[in-house]
Amino acid sequence: MKLTCSALQRRQILVFVVGWIAYAATYCLRKPLGVIKTDLETDLNISKSQLGWLDTALLLPYAVMQMLLGPVGDKLGPRKTFGVCMILSGISMASFGYWSNFYMFCLLLFLNGTAQAQCWPNVMKTLGLWFSDNVRNTIFGMFGTCAFAGGIIGTAIAVFLQTTYGWRSVFFIPSVLLICLGIIVLLCFHQPDELNIDVPGKAATSASSSSTKSELTWFQLWKIPMLAEVAVAVFCLKAVRYCMYMWLPMYLLNSLKYSKTEAGMFSTTFEIGGVVGSAVIGFVLDRLFKGRSLYGTCLCTGLSGVSLLLFMLTGNWGMMFNCLFLFLAGAFNCGPDTILGGSIPAELGEMDGRNAAAATVGLVNGFGSVGTFLEGPIIGIIATAYGWSGMFYFMIILSFIGCVAVFRASVIKSRLPRPIPDEEPLKVPLV
Structure with missing residues (x-):
């Protein structure tokens, strides 16, 4: 199905904006860990060595699972994979503040890193399918600002929640936000072939x-x-x-x-x-x-x-x-x-x-x-x-x-x- 230029542009803008906001929001469940490390050390007597292992619990599965589970998005579809992984990421960290056990923290962070590992590959796959090849670098470059802006926003939200409600609250509201955005992704983040749309210049x-x-x-x-x-x-x-x-x-x-x-x-x-x-x-x-x-x-x-x-x-x-x-x-x-x-x-x-x-x-x-x-x-x-x-x-x-x-x-x-x-x-x- 061929769309008019204006209709296709509206669909492209929708995909770009939903993807940008959704991926930027994933940093709201990555950055708080660095913000609350001092609280974990003083309130729960978690050592600096253990705090380092918390970083590893998040970053190691994020790296490894991107390499091992990358084909999942190609088989199940990027919209479903991206949306479900955002929801799973939110669910994994929603209860973080209710625990005081170091090993439980490691488990939750491991699940979060595993879920978020599939977000970037699948948002990139969908984005590439919606725009013509000779503006591909321009679109990807503009979209990449979401990672750096998301880091700044994630830190700001974590600091606000920490100072206002205490460190145990810093993951709950961002978790709810990610679950809601995951649902929006499932509803809106379609590939062109799912809507039977032909994108010119591909x-x-x-x-x-x-x-x-x-x-x-x-x-x-x-x-x-x-x-x-x-x-x-x-x-x-x-x-x-x-x-x-x-x-x-x-x-x-x-x-x-x-x-x-x-x-x-x-x-x-x-x-x-x-x-x-x-x-x-x-x-x-x-x-x-x-x-x-x-x-x-x-x-x-x-x-x-x-x-x-x-x-x-x-x-x-x-x-x-x-x-x-x-x-x-x-x-x-x-x-x-x-x-x-x-x-x-x-x-x-x-x-x-x-x-x-x-x-x-x-x-x-x-x-x-x-x-x-x-x-x-x-x-x-x-x-x-x-x-x-x-x-x-x-x-x-x-x-x-x-x-x-x-x-x-x-x-x-x-x-x-x-x-x-x-x-x-x-x-x-x-x-």
Whole structure:
């Protein structure tokens, strides 16, 4: 069924807005853990070591289950998988505040991480099916702002609930919110083929594969050309980003002699750069790197390493230089993440009729998320042995490794006998 331009635009806006709000809301059940750690330590006598294990209980299944359960969305459908997983995430954390047992906390966080693992791959799969191929990077880049905005919103809600009602309340209201949004997703987040709608500007393989079942195994997914290189790049980007999230305030406080308030507030400059970078990079890739998006993301990944190097070298030059290079580091690090972790693996998963977009996105992001819980002990060892400069050199090296991985993927793409659809811009009027 072909819709008028205005009717299709309304449907696209609905899918984009529902997906953006729903995925941003998942952070309302991730961020509170960091907010209430002090309360758990003082009220329940949970040790710092155990608090670290709570992080692992959430992040480890989130990473592993993305890789192992990615094909679920391709077999059951992204709308059902995304909606049900949001509801399960809300149910798992609704009773968190009623418990005082460390092992029960671990169990609930494990269930939450497992449920949320399937949210990003399936929202990416649906989003990719609704928009024409030659605006794919723009849409994915704009959509990626939900992850960074959701983190800020999730922290703000948790702080408000903690200070107003106490730490035991911080998960209940967000859990109810996620359950309600999960129901809305089930009602509104349809694929085009579920509504028998044809989206103009979609490659034939991508459009037709959405109604078939994916039969690829986990090992077969790894053999898809470029996928392993993209996964390595996402691993490096996420590891660097979480290093900055977890260690930047301490660096500003101890090394650059910021006050506690200044360190906390100024550290958000990196996240602000991430929001801007995510929103802008897709537009830039579609306009300046049409058909060569991997080269564009390779350049951005390399520039993130350069920005970190300049931030380290100019650390004593004052707040203005600190702000500039932190902003650029955040923009060039977070900007490519949505493209490498969403647009490109989704495209690879739908090529040649594979219908494995959710599986490939899950595989790439799951592998990348391994870096989020490995960075803590690694950075701790490096900072202890080599100081703050060692930490920054480690992040710079990781950034350039990611750059090399993306460059290798771009070389592989150039040698493929069959071109990826975005190499030949479609002339169909875009919606």
